[in-house]
Structure formats: structure tokens, C-alpha cells
Amino acid sequence: MADDKGLTARDEDFNAWYNEVVLAAELADYSPVRGSMVIRPWGYGIWENMQRALDALFRETGHENAYFPLLIPMSFIEKEKEHVEGFAPELAVVTQAGGKELEEALAIRPTSETIIYHMYAKWVQSYRDLPVLLNQWCNVMRWELRTRLFLRTAEFLWQEGHTAHATKEEAEEEALQMLQVYRTFMEDWIAMPPLTGLKSESEKFAGAVRSHACEALMQDNRALQAGTSHFLGQNFSRQFDLRFQSEEGREEFAWNTSWGVSTRLVGGLVMTHGDDVGIVVPPRLAPVQVVVVPIWRKDHEEGPVREKGDQVATRLREAGVRVKVDARPHLTPGAKFWEWERKGVPLRVEIGPKDLAKEQLVLVRRVTFGEEKRKDFLPEEQALAEVPDRLDAFQRALLEGARRRREERSFRGVSELGELKEIMEGGGGFVYTGWSGDPAVEEKVKEETRATIRVIPDPEFRSETPPERCIGGDEAKMEVVWARAY
Numbered sequence: 134m135a136d137d138k139g140l141t142a143r144d145e146d147f148n149a150w151y152n153e154v155v156l157a158a159e160l161a162d163y164s165p166v167r168g169s170m171v172i173r174p175w176g177y178g179i180w181e182n183m184q185r186a187l188d189a190l191f192r193e194t195g196h197e198n199a200y201f202p203l204l205i206p207m208s209f210i211e212k213e214k215e216h217v218e219g220f221a222p223e224l225a226v227v228t229q230a231g232g233k234e235l236e237e238a239l240a241i242r243p244t245s246e247t248i249i250y251h252m253y254a255k256w257v258q259s260y261r262d263l264p265v266l267l268n269q270w271c272n273v274m275r276w277e278l279r280t281r282l283f284l285r286t287a288e289f290l291w292q293e294g295h296t297a298h299a300t301k302e303e304a305e306e307e308a309l310q311m312l313q314v315y316r317t318f319m320e321d322w323i324a325m326p327p328l329t330g331l332k333s334e335s336e337k338f339a340g341a342v343r344s345h346a347c348e349a350l351m352q353d354n355r356a357l358q359a360g361t362s363h364f365l366g367q368n369f370s371r372q373f374d375l376r377f378q379s380e381e382g383r384e385e386f387a388w389n390t391s392w393g394v395s396t397r398l399v400g401g402l403v404m405t406h407g408d409d410v411g412i413v414v415p416p417r418l419a420p421v422q423v424v425v426v427p428i429w430r431k432d433h434e435e436g437p438v439r440e441k442g443d444q445v446a447t448r449l450r451e452a453g454v455r456v457k458v459d460a461r462p463h464l465t466p467g468a469k470f471w472e473w474e475r476k477g478v479p480l481r482v483e484i485g486p487k488d489l490a491k492e493q494l495v496l497v498r499r500v501t502f503g504e505e506k507r508k509d510f511l512p513e514e515q516a517l518a519e520v521p522d523r524l525d526a527f528q529r530a531l532l533e534g535a536r537r538r539r540e541e542r543s544f545r546g547v548s549e550l551g552e553l554k555e556i557m558e559g560g561g562g563f564v565y566t567g568w569s570g571d572p573a574v575e576e577k578v579k580e581e582t583r584a585t586i587r588v589i590p591d592p593e594f595r596s597e598t599p600p601e602r603c604i605g606g607d608e609a610k611m612e613v614v615w616a617r618a619y
Contacts, residue, residue, distance in 0.1 A: 142409050147353040151404060155282045158412045158476050160399065168280040168287035172396070175476055176283075178420030179399055180290065184270065186322050186417070187292065187394070190314050196266045196294060201248050203271075204239040209247035212372040220244070220339060223275035225287075241274040246340065246365070246391055249295045250373040257387060259378050260299045264307075268294040283400030284357075284619050291395035297375060297387040301366070304388035308364040311392040312345045315360040323398060324415045324531035325349045325405045326539060327359055328563065328614060330588030335572060338391075342366035348587040348614070350539045351404035354561035356587045356616035359401050362392035405535050411475030413500055415531050416524040421457045423449055423520060424473045428466045428485040435462075438484050445482060445494065448517050454524070474499060479527050480520065496523070502530040539563070545596045550578065550604055553615060557582045563616050565590075567600030567609025574605035584615040 140157060141149040155161055160176030172180065188198070204227060210220070225241045228234060242248070253265055274288045283289075294311060298304040312329055319325045327347035337344035341363040349359045369375070370386040379385050406413040416422050427442035429435045442458045449456040459469050466483075473481060483495035494516040496509045511519070542562030547553050553564050564584070568574065579585055588594075595612050603609045 140409060140411070143352065143407070147404075150407075150409070151400075152282065154407055154411055154475075155400075155403060158403075160403070160412070161282045163282070166287070168277055170282050170286050170288075172290075175420060176399055179402065179414060179418050180396055182418045182420065183318075183322070183398055184292075187314075187318055188270075190318060191268050191292075191294070194266075194310060194314060196268050196296075198269060199267045200269050200271065201242075201245050201252065203242055205242050205245070205248045207238045207240055209251060209373075210240050212247065218339065220275070223277065225274050225276050242271075243273055243275050244391075244393075245269065245271075245273075245293055246295065246369050246389075247373070250297075250369040250375050250389065253295075253297050253387070254370075254373050254375040257297060257375060257377050260380050263297055263299045263377060263387065264303065265297040266294075266307075267296070268292055281400075281619075283396055283403070285397075289396050291393050293391060293393040296390045297370070298389070299377065299379065299385075299387070301388050304366075304390050305364050308343070308345060308362045308390045308392065311390070312347065312360075312362040315347050315362065315392075315394060318394075319347060319349065319359060319398075320532060322415065322417045323402050323405070324528060324535055325359065325401055326532060326536045328588055328590055328594050330590040330594065330614070332361075332588065333572075333575060333586045333613070335575060336586060338363045340365065340368055341391075342368070346588055348563075348616070348618075349401055349405065350542060350563060350616070351401070351619070352407070352538070353404070354542050354616075356563070356618040357397070357401050357404065358587070358618065359398060360392070360394040363390060365389040365391060406531055407477075408500065412477035413531070414477035414479065416479045416528045419477070419479055420455065421473075421476075421478050422455045422524055423457075423480045423482060424469075424478045425449075425456060425458045425482045425484065426466055426469050426473075427458070427460050428483060434486045437489055438486060441484050441489055442482075445484065445513075445517065449520060452517070452521055454520055470497075479524060482516070496520070498523075498527070502527075502534065546598070546600065548600065548602050548604065550581065553578065553584065553604060554582045557584050557617060561617050563587070563614050565596055565600070565612055565614055566604040567602050568611055568613040569603035569605060569607045570610050571603070571605060571607070574603060574607075578604060578615065582615070582617075584617050586613045587616050587618060588614050590614055 143150045159173045161170045161172050164171045220243045227239045270292045280286050327349040332344040343364045345362045347360040348356045367386040375387045425442045427438040429438050446456045446458045481497040501507050545565040547566045600609045
């Protein structure tokens with residue numbers, strides 16, 4: 134049932150809540166092109182902050198940005214058999230341009246491995262030219278039939294890193310390094326703690342030797358594949374003749390990786406932290422961290438409170454806080470409060486005539502944690518001094534809360550298919566079981582529970598006691614994590 138402002142409650146219909154809150158918080162809207170979205174300024178501002186943070190992490194690990202074409206010859210995509218089979222159903226293809234039939238059809242990029250490794254083959258001759266460590270920020274198109282804003286759209290924004298190395302070991306190290314870069318970003322910026330691990334053969338990226346993934350648990354206890362990093366081996370190098378002369382004088386194929394995250398992360402942020410009022414944006418990603426609302430009823434009160442609001446905003450900006458003053462005269466204070474809470478701004482500062490007289494500010498948290506009060510009346514200097522620390526505490530509390538929810542819905546030591554099914558029907562979550570590695574078992578579990586293997590977890594996330602039995606009854610060769618997923 135929708136609230137008086139139009140939002141369905143999460144525990145009533147999480148999917149409806151998600152769609153409504155994305156629209157109500159002005160993150161995105163539906164475009165006239167089926168399956169595509171328009172990202173509105175508030176949603177794009179969050180994405181821009183994600184870009185800035187990730188880009189800095191990429192540069193710290195030695196990567197540079199470049200740009201490659203949107204249109205890719207179909208002959209390129211068809212060179213790598215697994216790759217084309219994986220993407221064929223999702224391709225959008227251009228066959229006419231300039232009023233004429235094209236000699237060769239061009240695919241609108243679903244991903245850029247093919248054209249990038251074609252170019253690397255032109256640029257690399259010797260081991261001295263390696264490694265090549267490039268990333269590009271761009272859009273891609275995958276013709277999805279069932280779409281949801283941010284989570285799955287025909288066109289979306291992302292970054293895709295593509296690297297070439299002289300040795301297998303170096304490429305494998307790169308793939309793992311970038312997986313940890315993603316995990317750091319998700320924990321430290323989005324406050325969304327993922328599991329990391331390997332994908333099963335059926336779930337890996339088309340054309341990869343191994344796929345590593347970050348899997349995060351949303352509030353409805355479904356998993357979101359939030360980022361992937363792939364060790365591609367020499368598959369693409371062989372198809373695109375990416376060779377180099379080794380230090381010993383031998384001609385060898387380069388070893389490759391690719392890795393990416395997308396605007397799906399904005400959806401992950403919404404589903405990790407949102408509530409029945411609206412979204413909650415972690416301070417490190419919020420386009421506006423503090424909104425200042427001057428409040429007046431009489432004409433003679435307007436000037437002084439607006440002036441104080443501007444002074445407060447200036448002081449906060451000097452402290453490195455992203456702040457906005459909302460002095461729109463046509464909206465009531467309540468309407469402003471509601472709008473900024475729906476958009477998830479972490480802190481609000483209220484200033485009225487009585488606050489001026491008392492030389493105080495009113496600080497209001499978007500959400501409270503533990504024994505915190507939602508609203509504090511503080512001397513102005515104390516309030517201004519505390520804002521940066523309050524934002525940091527808000528960020529930490531979001532991460533702690535998300536990590537606690539994940540662990541509360543993690544079920545270890547499950548050995549019977551019936552128990553796994555019962556968990557999925559009873560609310561879902563991450564379920565740890567043994568697995569023999571048999572794809573038939575994986576398929577059976579999927580058919581009976583609609584859960585899939587999200588990851589073969591990295592050591593940090595494995596159970597203390599390794600499972601002895603596979604969920605299918607045989608001897609277990611590894612531990613896996615199951616969940617229903619987006």
C-alpha cells in the first residue's frame with residue numbers, strides 16, 4: 134500500500150517500492166526508447182561522484198583512460214566463438230548509414246574486448262610495450278527484453294578496463310587486484326559490503342578463462358552482481374593476433390584481463406540503504422551532503438535568516454562539505470524537508486528567527502543509528518565544527534548496518550536441498566553449501582529454488598569448517614554461495 138506521498142512500503146512490495154523511489158527521488162525516468170532511461174541530475178550527480186572515486190583508484194594502480202569507437206565490425210565480434218554466442222541475443226546492429234546498405238554490419242558495442250585487442254595488436258610489438266593498462270568510460274548497449282531502471286537497461290553507462298600483459302601470472306594478479314579495487318570502492322564509498330569470489334563456468338563472462346565477481350546482498354535478500362573482473366587468458370590475443378617478442382626473443386601471445394562496473398551501482402545504493410521515505414545516499418557519494426533551509430513566516434524575517442543560511446553554507450564549503458541553500462519562497466519548509474529526505478541528503482540544517490536569537494542551528498539526520506537523536510539544537514559554532522565528523526559517522530554507520538544485515542541473512546553449513554529451498558522461500562539470503570562441481574547439480578538447484586551460484590567465495594568469506602557434502606549428495610570439492618539474484 135502506497136504511503137500518503139505515493140511510495141509503496143518495502144516490506145509490502147520491494148520491486149514496486151524500488152521503481153517508485155527511483156522516480157520520486159528524481160534519479161532517472163523512462164525514455165521514449167523502449168528499455169532505455171534518462172538519468173536525471175540527482176542520479177547523474179551520484180554517478181559522477183562514483184566515477185571520480187573509481188577513476189582515482191584506477192590511476193593509483195597505474196591505469197590510464199582512453200576511448201574506443203561505439204560501432205564495432207561484426208567480423209570482430211564473430212572472431213571469438215564463446216564471446217559471440219554469449220552476446221548474440223543482445224546485439225543491436227547497424228546495417229544502413231548515409232542512406233545506403235553497409236558493406237559490413239556494425240554492432241553497437243555490447244562490450245569492447247574485440248575492438249580494443251585489435252588496436253592493441255597494432256600498438257604492441259615487444260615486451261617493452263607491455264603491460265598496457267587502459268580504461269574507458271562510455272555507454273554500451275545490450276538489447277534487454279525485461280528492463281528495470283539502473284539495474285538492467287538496453288543502454289547503460291559503465292567503465293571497462295582492458296589490459297595486456299607479458300605473463301599469465303601478471304594478468305592473473307591484475308584481475309585479482311581490480312576485484313579488490315572494486316570491493317574497496319563498494320565498502321568505502323557506497324557502504325555496500327560485497328562477497329568476492331569466482332564465478333562458476335555457467336555464470337562466467339563469455340570468452341573468459343575465469344570470472345571474479347563482487348556480489349552484494351540487497352534489503353530484499355536478493356544478490357546483485359555489482360562488479361566483475363575477468364582473466365581472459367590468451368583467447369582474444371589469439372583471435373586478434375596480439376603478439377609480442379619476449380625478452381628471450383620468442384614470439385608470444387599477450388595475456389589479457391577485462392573488468393567493469395556500471396550505473397547498476399546506483400541501483401545497488403538505492404536497494405542497500407533506501408527506506409520507506411526515499412533513498413539514503415552515503416555522504417561520500419551525495420551530490421549535496423548538507424541542505425540548509427532558512428525558515429521565515431513574516432517578510433521582515435526573510436532577510437536575516439537567508440543571510441545566515443548563506444553564511445553557514447560558506448563556512449561548510451570552506452570545510453570541504455558539499456552544501457546547498459534551499460530558500461525557494463514558493464515552497465513551505467515541510468515541502469522542502471520532504472523533497473530532500475526523499476532524495477537522501479544525509480544532513481539538514483534548519484535556521485529560523487528563534488535560532489538566530491539563540492545563536493544556534495538545528496541539525497537533522499536523514500536516518501538515525503542506535504541511540505542517536507534525529508534532531509539536535511546546537512550552538513552555531515559547535516554545529517559547524519561537528520558536521521564533517523557527523524558525515525563520517527553517518528558513512529560508517531551505513532556500512533556497519535549493511536554488513537550486519539548481510540551476516541544476519543547468511544546461512545552456513547546447509548547440506549540439504551530441501552533446507553536451501555526453505556530458506557529461499559522464507560525470505561532468501563546468501564546460502565553456503567558444498568558443491569561437487571557438477572553442472573547438473575547447479576542446474577537442478579536453479580530449477581527447484583530459482584537460486585544460482587553467485588560465487589565460489591574467496592578465502593576471507595569461506596566457512597571455518599569446509600563442507601564435506603555437496604548439496605547434491607556427493608563429496609564436496611568446494612564451498613559455494615547461492616542466492617536469488619537480479
